[in-house]
Amino acid sequence: MLVSDGLEIRGGGAVSVDTESLREAAGRFDRMIDDLDVLQRRFGAARAELADERRFGWAAVGAASVFARDLDATIVQAVQIAGDLRHAAAVYELVELDAEHAALSARGDGAGVTAVERRRAELLRMFPGAEGEAFIARFDRAVMWPSYLVRQATETGSELGGIFSELGAAIGGVALGGATLGAAAIFGVGGWGRLSRDARLEGEPSAIVLRSTPPPPRMTTAPPDLASAAARMPGAGEARVRVEKYTMPDGTEQFAVYIAGTQSLGVGGEDPWDVQSNAELYTGNRSASYEATLAALEAAGAKPGDTVHAFGHSQGAMIAAHLALEGLYDMATMVSFGSPVEADVGADTLAVAIRHSDDPVAVLAGGGHETAVGAPGSFTAEREAHADSGVVDATVPAHSMRSYAESAALVDASGDPRVATVHEVFARLGQAEGIAVTEYAAARPQPPAAGRLSPRGGEDAG
Template sequence: MSDDLDIRSGGLVAVDPESLRAAAERYERAGGDLARIEDLVRSVVMLLGGIAPVASSGFVPDSGYTASALANRTDAASAAARSLAERLRFAAAVYEIVELRTTAGFDGSAGAARQAEISARISALSGAYPWAGALATMREGGWRVAWPIDLAVQGIGAWPVHALAGGAPFMPAATLALGLGVAAAGAGTIPSGARLTPASTHARVTALAPPAPAAAPASLAEVAARIPGGSSSARVRVERYTMADGSRQFAVYVAGTQAIAAGSRDPFDMTSNVELYTGKESASYEATVKALQRAGAEPGDVVHAFGHSQGAMITAHLALEGGYDTSTLVSFGSPVEADVGAETLSVSLRHTDDPVAFLEGGGNPQGVGGPGSFVAERLADPALGPHDVTLPAHGIAGYTETARMLDASADPRMAPVRELFDQLGAAASVDVVEYSATRVATGFSASGGGEG
């Protein structure tokens, strides 16, 4: 496992320019304080120069030279602090230009007035820092080319398997080409106004025996551990929180792909993957919506959505069009990234060597979601070998480990996540139910018997 965890605001926009400017101001103040200290020390040097005979007699040995050296060091520290402040301001200009350019190209709803405002701001920054625009361009180009590299390298490890089909020599190059194509087409990003087209198949959900624990998760690792799937027949888990004031909140955990075959009885299959990725409503999406409804969630209720792989595609669309107040969206290894609004805390965990997360195409170049939203990435399985064909970087176990690393991180962007767990942990009561899901023929209508 790699311990290098990269936490940033978005795919390309990694640093908040205002945080750099704030740091620059602190260094500028420190430089000014040091300059004033230097003036005081210089005054001491002059004073000591006036009593040189006393110093030479041995009463104040070498003090003039010591004070002068201190003044010189203070002057150097002051200059270094001011120089660092200027470099931070330059870096802020570069990052802001990147952010403005991605906003201009990404937000089609900005309108002519906003586009003109963006253009004027970029011109002002470029005028103040002539090289900032060129460095911003280099950063943009580097991100677009570099993000698929880790997966292409991992493809080398699967050569012994792919060589049987004669495709090994071309695999890394093909991976890079595919990744750049996905990014160029924007296939892995979902605009805020996107809506799924009607389903061609439907789903039935069945409540299972109440699982344990009936308590709020205390960490991202616990969230990952609660995502259904594997040996369990559960596909969707819903937790209903009754708060101390009588209000309700819900948490939904949605499984990833469980059946490789297309058109299986399990709606969490490859058919649903293709449908969701191409903008069609899947039976697995319908199953998730029905599970929330069966658990008592109503339009406008607060929902915290957690999903892995296909489940993350489902929760992304749920946040955009489900009709709930989706205040939290956490995805593990999602093949898409949704442009959720400022009311949603968006946290995306993805591995750079995960071929499913690779389908995001690098995600949105700028950050999505509300304040505190972030993307956390790492290389999960750096060892090369035939085992790479089993996609070790995509499994929920690897993402649970990444979640543990985030839980232990001192990064301030984890504060809203911890606040969420504290909030849910204060609930007066918690009710939990899990649901299995079955694909049914078109035209099926929900009936009694505890199914829907």
């Protein structure tokens, strides 16, 4: 569904077209054709009577003939449209089936693979030419999904090269645009940003020091929508994780966790939300930021199996994805902003991904999974956030949390029925009888400064 400001909301996966909607539209054309056939027969009888009554004149007979010809043409056109809709549905379903076949094969699901192959053969019997078109659709997705970013890179390269000469502008545009397309293709083919359902983090837990920080005095009720949830993302101050503990009317507890994106360009420094943690998480290893998030949830009272709703930006979205996959908590909802990964979280987690087509960090997800992920009602919302290109793109404005908060507001106002599903999650949290809010800062333990004496320093040191 394409809404205002270039925002596209889709169910996820390789195809943003609902094949059932196409078939339903074809069915509506079938019913219209039946009605037109009835009208054609009735009008044919009336036309014959009109021809017999010459007193009405030849003008009336001529007008009736024109109408009959137009009616015939309309029926032929409606039949063609209904057929085209069914053919298009078959093409897009083949794309989905091929992606599902690959996923089932990777899981070793023989029965699922057989069922997909049976359905695929059935479609090809009915629509023999659909296979080639499905291949073209898959190729088009593989090449075109990073098109906005490639365009901006080309324009930026041209602008930089133009400082020197017209030839420099041409070379700069081709070089930077080509490099961007090549990098996107590598991540798309490599699939490192597409996390399978059985993906688990490796490595030993990192040592972290966790401490609570005073939460802001505002926002002590459940967020009513995605924009309000985005506004709660920590990172502007000391806090890196915000946990809201909801006591529900039945006495159970639910938790909402908001996880910041990267805050430091350092590697292995005091702040766990740094480049090192990014690299560790993206390559499937435990990070200090992940351990800090687990510690924050535990400190806020979350126990294994408790219901958790996770919201994350960038690195925080990677952490949220792994929280869902690891299975320590009952991850009911996962909302990501500008995530470098897309996780196949399973049918019990409502997955909402908000990403920008011109965000280079989102490119690391390789276009996401070819099949839809998450529970019914899950969706991906995407738009171009920063259409202007140039040297300003070096600051990556499309990846900022402020930009994603603006997109969240557009999603809330879109009117798409899938958005109502996540709004219902907020409404249920709003029924809580009590809310406790805690924000946490975290740090890696740092070694003693060089030259500092140990507790056993001096001549007595062994």
